[in-house]
Amino acid sequence: xxxxxxxxxxxxKARKAARELAVISTEIKNRALLAMADALEKRRELILxxxxxxxxxxxxxxxxxxxxDRLMLDENRIGQMAEGLRQTAGLxxxxxxxxYSTIRPxxxxxxxxxxxxxxIGIIYEARPNVTSDAxxxxxxxxxxxxxxxxxxxxxxxxxxxxxxxxxxxxxxxPEGALQFxxxxxxxxxxxxxxxxxxxxxxxxxxxxxxxxxxxxNSSVPVIETGTGICHTFVDASADFDMALRIAVNAKTSRxxxxxxxxxxxxxxxxxxxxxxxxEAAMREKKVEFRGCDKARAICPGMNEATEEDWSxxxxxxxxxxxxxxxxxxxxxxxNQYNTGHSETIVTxxxxxxxxxxxxxxxxxxxxxxxxxxxDGFEFGFGAEIGISTQKLHARGPMGLDALxxxxxxxCGNGQIR
Amino acid sequence: xxxxxxxxxxxxKARKAARELAVISTEIKNRALLAMADALEKRRELILxxxxxxxxxxxxxxxxxxxxDRLMLDENRIGQMAEGLRQTAGLxxxxxxxxYSTIRPxxxxxxxxxxxxxxIGIIYEARPNVTSDAxxxxxxxxxxxxxxxxxxxxxxxxxxxxxxxxxxxxxxxPEGALQFxxxxxxxxxxxxxxxxxxxxxxxxxxxxxxxxxxxxNSSVPVIETGTGICHTFVDASADFDMALRIAVNAKTSRxxxxxxxxxxxxxxxxxxxxxxxxEAAMREKKVEFRGCDKARAICPGMNEATEEDWSxxxxxxxxxxxxxxxxxxxxxxxNQYNTGHSETIVTxxxxxxxxxxxxxxxxxxxxxxxxxxxDGFEFGFGAEIGISTQKLHARGPMGLDALxxxxxxxCGNGQIR
Numbered sequence: 138x139x140x141x142x143x144x145x146x147x148x149x150k151a152r153k154a155a156r157e158l159a160v161i162s163t164e165i166k167n168r169a170l171l172a173m174a175d176a177l178e179k180r181r182e183l184i185l186x187x188x189x190x191x192x193x194x195x196x197x198x199x200x201x202x203x204x205x206d207r208l209m210l211d212e213n214r215i216g217q218m219a220e221g222l223r224q225t226a227g228l229x230x231x232x233x234x235x236x237y238s239t240i241r242p243x244x245x246x247x248x249x250x251x252x253x254x255x256x257i258g259i260i261y262e263a264r265p266n267v268t269s270d271a272x273x274x275x276x277x278x279x280x281x282x283x284x285x286x287x288x289x290x291x292x293x294x295x296x297x298x299x300x301x302x303x304x305x306x307x308x309x310x311p312e313g314a315l316q317f318x319x320x321x322x323x324x325x326x327x328x329x330x331x332x333x334x335x336x337x338x339x340x341x342x343x344x345x346x347x348x349x350x351x352x353x354n355s356s357v358p359v360i361e362t363g364t365g366i367c368h369t370f371v372d373a374s375a376d377f378d379m380a381l382r383i384a385v386n387a388k389t390s391r392x393x394x395x396x397x398x399x400x401x402x403x404x405x406x407x408x409x410x411x412x413x414x415x416e417a418a419m420r421e422k423k424v425e426f427r428g429c430d431k432a433r434a435i436c437p438g439m440n441e442a443t444e445e446d447w448s449x450x451x452x453x454x455x456x457x458x459x460x461x462x463x464x465x466x467x468x469x470x471x472n473q474y475n476t477g478h479s480e481t482i483v484t485x486x487x488x489x490x491x492x493x494x495x496x497x498x499x500x501x502x503x504x505x506x507x508x509x510x511x512d513g514f515e516f517g518f519g520a521e522i523g524i525s526t527q528k529l530h531a532r533g534p535m536g537l538d539a540l541x542x543x544x545x546x547x548c549g550n551g552q553i554r
Numbered sequence: 555x556x557x558x559x560x561x562x563x564x565x566x567k568a569r570k571a572a573r574e575l576a577v578i579s580t581e582i583k584n585r586a587l588l589a590m591a592d593a594l595e596k597r598r599e600l601i602l603x604x605x606x607x608x609x610x611x612x613x614x615x616x617x618x619x620x621x622x623d624r625l626m627l628d629e630n631r632i633g634q635m636a637e638g639l640r641q642t643a644g645l646x647x648x649x650x651x652x653x654y655s656t657i658r659p660x661x662x663x664x665x666x667x668x669x670x671x672x673x674i675g676i677i678y679e680a681r682p683n684v685t686s687d688a689x690x691x692x693x694x695x696x697x698x699x700x701x702x703x704x705x706x707x708x709x710x711x712x713x714x715x716x717x718x719x720x721x722x723x724x725x726x727x728p729e730g731a732l733q734f735x736x737x738x739x740x741x742x743x744x745x746x747x748x749x750x751x752x753x754x755x756x757x758x759x760x761x762x763x764x765x766x767x768x769x770x771n772s773s774v775p776v777i778e779t780g781t782g783i784c785h786t787f788v789d790a791s792a793d794f795d796m797a798l799r800i801a802v803n804a805k806t807s808r809x810x811x812x813x814x815x816x817x818x819x820x821x822x823x824x825x826x827x828x829x830x831x832x833e834a835a836m837r838e839k840k841v842e843f844r845g846c847d848k849a850r851a852i853c854p855g856m857n858e859a860t861e862e863d864w865s866x867x868x869x870x871x872x873x874x875x876x877x878x879x880x881x882x883x884x885x886x887x888x889n890q891y892n893t894g895h896s897e898t899i900v901t902x903x904x905x906x907x908x909x910x911x912x913x914x915x916x917x918x919x920x921x922x923x924x925x926x927x928x929d930g931f932e933f934g935f936g937a938e939i940g941i942s943t944q945k946l947h948a949r950g951p952m953g954l955d956a957l958x959x960x961x962x963x964x965c966g967n968g969q970i971r
Contacts, residue, residue: 156889160912239934245923247933254945255915333769337945352750353773358946379968386970472573494963495577498672506662506966515971516664516962517656528671528754528959529775530947542945545933546911549923551796553803554932 140320144328147283148335150313151256155281157311159253163230166277169308170226174219176304177269177297181215187296188265195289203393207263208290218269218297221520225273228519231537232279246548251541253279255337258329260285260351262343265293271342272301272315274522278540281314283336285329287343288321295319330355337542338530342523345450360530360539362523365395365478366450367508370467370493371411372484373404379505380411380483381418386507387481389422393452395524396479396511400447400457402467405431408460412436415458424454431460447474464489468496475499477526479508500526500533557737561745564700565752567730568673572698574728576670580647583694586725587643591636593721594686594714598632604713605682612706620810624680625707635686635714638937642690645936648954649696663965668958670696672754675746677702677768679760682710688759689718689732691939695957698731700753702746704760705738712736747772754959755947759940762867777947777956779940782812782895783867784925787884787910789901790821794828796922797900798835803924804898806839810869812941813896813928817864817874819884822848825877829853832875841871848877864891881906885913892916894943896925917943917950 138146177184188210195205237249257280259271268286275282286294298317306312318325330339333356340360341351352359369387371380387398403411412435416426426432427446428439439458446457447470461467464482471480481503482493490504501511511534513521518536525531531539555563594601605627612622654666674697676688685701692699703711715734723729735742747756750773757777758768769776786804788797804815820828829852833843843849844863845856856875863874864887878884881899888897898920899910907921918928928951930938935953942948948956 156913156915159915241932241934245927245932249950356770358775358944360946376968382968382970390971490965496573498573498576499961501962501964503964503966506964506969507971509971510662510964510969511962515658515662517658527775529777532960533666533962543949544916545918545928545950547918547920547923547927548907549921551793551799552923552927553799554807554924554926 140322140324141328143320144318144325144332145335147316147318148256148332151281151283151316152335154311154313155253155255158276158279158281158314159232159255161279161309161311163232165309166230166279167226169305169310170222170273170277172304172308173269173273173301174222174226176300177215177219177222180300181212183300184210184215184293184296187292190292191290198289200289204263204289208265208293210265210293214266218266221270222273225277225520228277228537230277231541236543243552244550245552247545249543249545251538252544254540254542256281256283256335257540258283258285258332258336258339258357260326260329260339260341260343260347262287262347263290265290265297267342268294268297269301271522274520274537274540276305276310276314278537280540281316283316283318283329285318285326291319291321327354330357333357340523360523360525360535361527362525363395364450364476364526365397365524366399366448366474366476367396367479368400368402368471368475368481369398369508370402370461370464370471370480370482371404371407372464372482372486372489373406374485374489375407375483376485377411377414381414383481383483383505383507384415385418385422387509388419388424388456389454390509392454395450396508397452398456398508399449399451400459400474402459402461402470404464404467405460405462408432409435412458419456422454424456427455427457429459432458450476464492468493472498477528478524479503479511481506481508500524557739557741558745560737561735561742561749562752564733564735565673565749568698568700568733569752571728571730572670572672575693575696575698575731576649576672578696578726578728580649582726583647583696584643586722586727587639587690587694589721589725590686590690590718591639591643593717594632594636594639597717598629600717601627601632601710601713604709607709608707615706617706621680621706625682625710627682627710631683635683638687639690642694642937645694645954647694648958653960660969661967662969664962666960666962668955669961671957671959673698673700673752674957675700675702675749675753675756675774677743677746677756677758677760677764679704679764680707682707682714684759685711685714686718688939689715691937691954691957693722693727693731695954697957698733700733700735700746702735702743708736708738744771747774750774757940777940777942777952778944779942780812781867781893781943782814782941783816783865783891783893784813784896785817785819785888785892785898786815786925787819787878787881787888787897787899788821788824788828789881789899789903789906790823791902791906792824792900793902794831797828798831800898800900800922800924801832802835802839804926805836805841805873806871807926809871813925814869815873815925816866816868817876817891819876819878819887821881821884822877822879825849826852829875836873839871841873844872844874846876849875867893881909885910889915894945895941896920896928898923898925917941
């Protein structure tokens with residue numbers, strides 16, 4: 138079978154299973170998730186030995202240490218995967234939830250309910266835990282799923298999928314609902330992105346390169362996730378201690394994640410007093426600086442920021458710093474350079490807080506808190522399939538709701554128009 | 555300026571205006587809509603004379619009569635355009651409406667509100683009334699809009715846009731919020747579909763060719779609209795009079811629209827009694843038939859249906875008819891051939907009604923009513939920008955809500971993670 142036929146075959150099976158999955162009970166879905174969790178723990182040796190194969194091949198290929206670290210599984214990580222599935226089993230099932238209901242003057246009863254999207258394609262990179270997280274969330278929301286993981290994790294992913302699939306089908310999940318793309322050729326992705334009519338949505342999870350490739354080449358609807366150039370604006374009325382605490386947390390608590398801060402903006406009236414304290418606190422955490430001219434006039438130890446810095450997601454212990462004249466300049470800078478992810482203002486001005494929240498164009502806009510809170514668990518969704526940085530369908534952290542569509546059910550007694 | 559620069563210039567202006575539009579008051583938006591309605595009526599002579607130019611050029615080009623009919627404007631149609639704008643002014647403003655609100659254990663206050671999408675691209679064909687409808691709905695929901703109409707309506711559209719733009723800007727709508735693509739080269743559409751970062755969504759309105767082209771070539775998110783292969787399933791327990799009334803209405807009241815029926819399915823137990831009555835009623839309305847073998851055994855006057863008929867949107871007084879063994883075969887046929895638009899069952903079986911509504915995969919699934927009701931006004935939305943046949947973001951009739959995204963506003967008092 139060539140790759141195109143292979144992918145089409147998987148898509149058809151997933152489509153067929155999706156029809157059945159859309160109407161099965163929450164009980165069956167939950168039982169399957171719990172069985173999947175048990176299977177991962179019981180057969181952890183299999184997963185670990187396959188993971189060792191991936192790691193060895195990765196070392197031979199000369200993969201970076203940080204990449205190998207993301208690829209690596211141990212007992213603890215497998216336990217987290219199982220725990221994630223159990224938590225998802227405990228969440229309310231969104232399918233069938235009513236979101237609109239009316240009786241029209243002609244007597245037609247119209248209600249809108251949440252239904253599964255159908256077939257979801259997930260294209261992801263190194264982390265094998267995405268495999269079980271994505272399968273759990275897709276199944277719980279009644280969707281079939283086609284998984285395309287990175288070639289570097291192929292053995293780990295195959296082991297995980299084989300365990301999940303058996304456990305799920307044994308508990309009554311329709312056969313075909315889980316499809317794993319075992320061919321590692323890039324061609325498989327190209328075919329996947331053109332499966333309109335079979336695939337309802339594609340969600341890419343990974344670095345900017347992967348996401349850009351999917352957005353530019355997919356005719357299937359895409360939910361864009363993840364890139365985050367997040368800002369902290371320290372306003373003139375900010376409490377300095379609070380601003381320092383928030384800035385240090387946003388930059389250093391986990392610099393590689395998408396809700397970490399990349400640029401700090403500071404009001405010129407307080408820059409002279411605030412920046413030296415910021416510099417000292419950040420240097421303790423080994424943060425490097427890229428400052429604008431005004432910032433460097435205050436803190437000469439900062440390196441010079443170039444235009445490129447304002448649009449760079451460092452994902453590392455590097456911070457760009459810009460002194461701004463006022464909140465207008467701060468908002469303008471953010472709306473020009475941000476990626477629509479998370480932004481925060483530290484201020485004691487009610488008016489500026491309000492203005493900032495409404496005028497800044499991003500999924501999550503904070504007042505007096507760290508941008509690091511943008512994630513599905515912190516927002517109370519109980520789970521997360523990714524963070525949408527586009528405006529269509531879902532924006533910000535996506536829980537189970539984001540994996541549903543809607544459907545109108547209309548009942549009449551013979552109405553015609 | 556070449557076409558690429560021209561489009562980029564329009565997009566930048568729209569993007570800038572969208573930032574301001576997102577935070578202006580409902581009052582200003584409503585005043586602008588009312589002023590736009592007045593302008594269309596006061597300057598109707600200008601619109602009519604430009605429309606005559608389009609019609610003359612269309613006749614010279616040999617456009618079909620039905621096409622010229624859609625292109626044609628008269629006092630009545632201009633009055634309807636103005637009335638549409640006034641009705642939109644009267645609808646509630648969706649912007650700012652809260653859809654989720656919580657206080658987290660750490661004291662963070664999180665609420666989710668509706669915000670404009672930003673910049674919406676509309677690509678459409680003959681009907682010049684789409685110009686004012688789309689502008690009204692986009693502005694009311696706080697969005698800037700880039701309009702690309704058909705070249706055949708260029709003079710009419712330019713006249714309408716010039717009137718709308720002046721009236722809107724005079725009332726305080728930010729300059730740049732309305733962009734009209736005056737170049738008729740196809741290249742302009744190609745550029746538009748790649749304006750990621752400037753354009754938040756593209757909505758194509760028109761025939762299947764236009765929609766397919768947009769879906770396949772756009773890297774900007776698309777809301778797919780409009781194609782409808784709608785079915786009526788007459789179950790064994792159907793009230794014959796009701797079934798006839800619904801079928802005749804669904805097929806003949808406006809055969810060219812997307813919510814009209816294309817295929818009738820009938821349970822084999824009643825086909826012998828029902829089909830002759832259906833044939834007689836439909837023949838009175840000059841409907842032609844394409845029947846399956848079983849249907850033709852009952853009504854020999856029907857033409858033969860080919861495989862192609864099941865996936866054809868006739869948009870005309872033609873009906874394909876298929877006899878099915880049971881509701882399972884009906885559901886299977888529909889899920890194979892429908893376009894996810896509107897489907898109806900006529901039945902007196904509660905169980906079959908329930909099963910049909912949940913198992914059929916479509917935006918609107920009816921029991922005992924005509925599919926013709928699928929539209930924004932009939933559903934109580936007060937307006938409609940199109941009918942989505944995809945599952946992402948919006949499904950079924952799209953009112954003002956469908957033109958919004960969401961945003962999380964989070965307030966804290968120094969929380970870090």
